[in-house]
Amino acid sequence: MRLTDDLIATDIGAYLEKHENKSLLRFITCGSVDDGKSTLIGRLLYDSKMIFEDQLASLEADSKKVGTQGENIDFALLVDGLAAEREQGITIDVAYRFFATDKRKFIVADTPGHEQYTRNMATGASTADVAILMIDARKGILTQTRRHAFITTLLGIRRLVLAVNKMDLVGYDETIFNDIVDDFYAFADELATDLEIQPIPMSALAGVNITSRSNETDWYEGPALMEYLENVPVGDRRLSAAFRMPVQWVNRPNLDFRGFSGQIASGTVKPGDRVKSMPSGKQSTIDRIVTADGDLQEAIAGQSVTLTLTDEIDASRGDAIVTADDPTEVSDQFQVRILWMNEAPLLPGRRYLLKIGAKTVTATVNAPKYGIDVNTLSDVPAKTLELNQIGVTTISLDQPITFDPYDVNRNLGGFILIDRMSNDTVGLGLIDFALRRASNIHWQAMDVDRNALAEQKGQKPAVLWFTGLSGSGKSTIANALQKRLFAIGKHSFSLDGDNVRHGLNRDLGFTDADRVENIRRVANVAKLMSDAGLITLVSFISPFRAERRMARNLMEDGEFIEIHVDTPLDVAEQRDVKGLYKKARSGEIKNFTGISSPYEAPENPELRIDTVDRSPDDAAEEILDYLRENGFLGA
Incomplete structure (x- = not known):
């Protein structure tokens, strides 16, 4: 049967509409070096038929070059895209890949396992809904396993897949699997009270328990990995439902139009809603919600829009438009958690640039109150922070900013620190709360100046x-x-x-x-x-x-x-x-x-x-x- 142009267009339109309405899950793979993260993602792409024929041919040729035994495909090569990664057999940078099934769309971040590249792993975790923590069944829980588990929960991920990989190399032994799960649960009790953990025994290379449950683990009664990913709820349950939109651009194409453009971080907004511009606190009402495809009667988190207001109020890049009934906080002093990401240590008292959303200010970082031991999660003394070390400290800014605590809203509570001389990103930070002294201490004016x-x-x-x-x-x-x-x-x-x-x-x-x-x-x-x-x-x-x-x-x-x-x-x-x-x-x-x-x-x-x-x-x-x-x- 010969397809007409109209029929082809109809089929393509229906296909695109079907995919447009699917939910999107962002997840990461993390864990120690050589635990099989890249192999797992390659297997997911292969089994979901997201590899073109020319890619498959190139993959088979590359697999022969690196001497793959048994299977004729080295799935890790699908995501180890850098030449240095292929040569060393490790992941260095964060590799993002898209794939889809009939039920859902996915964006997966393959993050490095080597301790030197922990900062890259944190980057991938910052936007994820689910973390797949890979564990080599032969090695069990390692220090880097604990570090990645801690960082993912620190960054707000509350759904974790404990993927015990390479079970084929231990004869799919149920006792080994259970011992690893018990060890991790003992550690995870200190991570977060609301953490949801799904243990899965698997072999990424052999495809065991990846897309469907396998006979090799007939003692396992839980879901296969793909079944879990297709059905796990999307989104962070703890994010604030209150409306928040950081202003990225004041849109003023002519004298007759002035709007505030940005991506809605949380909540919903409609024309007629009362809002505040923070940190100024000025109130107004939403007049229009403008997009390239026309005005909207409602906008939700994740959408990029331009808001026009009924009043001329002061707002600029880095400010936030928020609901008037539940506004953000404003302060210039905070307690924060910091993951240090630079080989040169943190120097307390030094001024760094702090970037939160579209706002950049100058921050002075004080000496840490304490560091955190990733093996025991206990507090340890710390005068500074070294590479990959996590600590709790206070910071002071040269001007007040609008914020939500990170545990309430990732977008308005997370920041990065930038070295003023080199312009390198040196730290990742999460705001816990504003210091009381920030609102209690005021400058006393003197008559004799x-x-x-x-x-x-x-x-x-x-x-x-x-x-x-x-x-x-x-x-x-x-x-x-x-x-x-x-x-x-x-x-x-x-x-x-x-x-x-x-x-x-x-x-x-x-x-x-x-x-x-x-x-x-x-x-x-x-x-x-x-x-x-x-x-x-x-x-x-x-x-x-x-x-x-x-x-x-x-x-x-x-x-x-x-x-x-x-x-x-x-x-x-x-x-x-x-x-x-x-x-x-x-x-x-x-x-x-x-x-x-x-x-x-x-x-x-x-x-x-x-x-x-x-x-x-x-x-x-x-x-x-x-x-x-x-x-x-x-x-």
Whole structure:
């Protein structure tokens, strides 16, 4: 029978409509290295007939190249797409694949098992509804198994398939399966009280219990994997039902139209609903729900729409349109859980960029309250966080943001941390709650302000930040300068690194984290002295650019004067007035700047002082001239 164009079009239309109305399940495979994650996904794609003939031919050829025995197809090659993955036989990046059955559509993320790539696994878990935790029946529960189980529950996944794979290699022994399940349940009791676990014995390579139950495990009475995936409820039961839409774009094509575009994170919205713009709290009413296909009478979570309001209210990218009856919270201080994803450790007190939805702000991360041992789930002491370590800490932002706790709404409670220098994503965070002090502490206005205090002294406030290697001459030059300021009747104060460590910072050592906290405290003291109208001289090695930038950002424009006391390492080491370099070279002093810890020289300081050919007095005179020329010393 010859098909007409109309009949073909009708069949295609019916096919597309049928698939459009299917529910979509997002799930991930995770677990330790070589537990069979990629093989399982390859088998699912193969059995669901989602492989084209040319792909199948290429797969068979590649399987022969890697020496597959027995079966003529290595299913893992379907998703191990990177050349490095095929060469090493491991998954490195997250591979997303789509497939469908008659009942449902699926997007699966094949995530890496190697500890080095745990951050990639967390990325895949952040949008999933179900996690398939792969376990090699020969090895049982491993540390990485526990780590991935903890991260998936941390990120809000509450439906977990305990896939005990490679059962063919242990003779489909029921006792081995039951022992592994019992071990995992003992561990999972501490994960979450509402966790749903479905154990399944399987062999991904042989196709046992993948699409249908197999005779090899006649003692198993539960569902096959595909049966479970086709029938498990879709969506996170714990997500807030209240309407939330983060604003991604203020849509203003002409003077007659102004709308707010974004994807609805949760809940539903209709024209006539009362809403608030957060964090401003301004109220209005939904006028229209605009899409490319026309206006809607109702929009639901997951849809991308443009909302127009009956009132002209202030809202911009990064804000949120929310239901007026149940708005989000607003704060600038939080308790958070952080998964550290960078090889360089977290430096408490350092400023990072925090991105939550479309909003990017500056965040200061405090020292962890504690870390979490992924094997026992117990709290452990932690001064910092290393790669793949999870900890609980507090953060402070430079401006308030709108949020929901992560356990209520993933979209408005999850964030990433970005290094300001490298632009690398270094951490993944979940907001637990706002700190009470964020709403209880307010800035107290004073009638005698900083301008009045400076005018009384006949000068402009300034923070002279001397930075350089140990032995470069910072303190000597600062001392010479302060004597000159005193002689001409100017009010100043000197903060010296050694002196401050006798009191305010006596509890700090010399690790990178302690150095960051050292500078954070001193910068805030210098800010208070600047507010008092003083000329403040700060003499600290301050080896990191990020912390010097943090100090600059605390001050008023033009008040921070960075002075690089630029002395080569060999010259500073020759001076070695305190004998520190000698001890550092012999290993008696750890984390010594210039020897075993880096010094990041200023790129564009206001002043650069060469102390090789100049005396401290000459340097002090140069700085004094700079202050005069820029009006800091008054008339």
